[in-house]
Amino acid sequence: MTQRTPEQRLLLEQLKQTAEGIARTFAPFCEVVVHDLLDPSHAVLAIHNNLSGREVGSPATELGLARIQSADVEQIIANYANSFSDGRQVKSTSIGIKDSGGRYIAALCMNIDLSVFQGFQGMLNQFVDLPGAAPAQETLDPMGADAIRARIDQFAASMATTPRALKAEDRRVLVRELKSAGLLEVRRAMEIVAGHLGVSRASVYGYAK
Incomplete structure (x- = not known):
């Protein structure tokens, strides 16, 4: 030094x-x-x-x-x-x-x-979307890893914070929302959620109970 x-x-x-x-x-x-x-x-x-x-x-x-x-x-x-x-x-x-x-x-x-701002962007895109303005589209993987991360970003953005800054109780509410939406059924969902929140998989399992 x-x-x-x-x-x-x-x-x-x-x-x-x-x-x-x-x-x-x-x-x-x-x-x-x-x-x-x-x-x-x-x-x-x-x-x-x-x-x-x-x-x-x-x-x-x-x-x-x-x-x-x-x-x-x-x-x-x-x-x-x-x-x-x-x-x-x-x-x-x-x-x-x-x-x-x-x-x-x-x-x-x-x-x-940028993840939180990407969440804002996703919400804005949803808000200005005009139903019926485009032909219906289909995807074979509508709820993949990107959908999980986007949902987490949107939740954090609604609380004016970032995914990793969420408090434990907020994370618990979020994970239960993901579960209700069926997003925890996605392959490797727990690992994806844990990585995006910066917590252990064991914590995510605990939040989901």
Whole structure:
């Protein structure tokens, strides 16, 4: 770990305050992470609205390592496609922070979970749909994994939160709704629900009772 100068310590402390302010504003949809690039093996200095499952002390990402190696890496990389480890789609923005010597010492990263907004989009599409405007269509798998995830997203969106931020009682209500709709009869349904909610399959079985 590189010894920090007073200037670098001040920048990191101010960045932590900035991250917390942004996180409070955009909770719970936006994960905000402060990366300390002076300590790449334990780069995550702070994480708010944790959506990725990382912890303080987690190592630097590929982008962080690239900034450590070269100050020529673009300072603001905005709105790029990303994903969490469980496959959820993410829109990310990363802002590199340099000291007075032009060296990258930190990064402020924002990761927006798109699943809840996709749920909003699905509800809007359903609302503006005009019955009879198109010929009836049929599918051999009308209630697959995508249908389960969409139903979960819609439920979370109705509560202005994300699937993984649902409280235990809300998850119980959701799973029972899925059961009533027949969605738990889908192959690997429990695994799909558990993965999208970020809980164990045992928990999902418990909610369904």
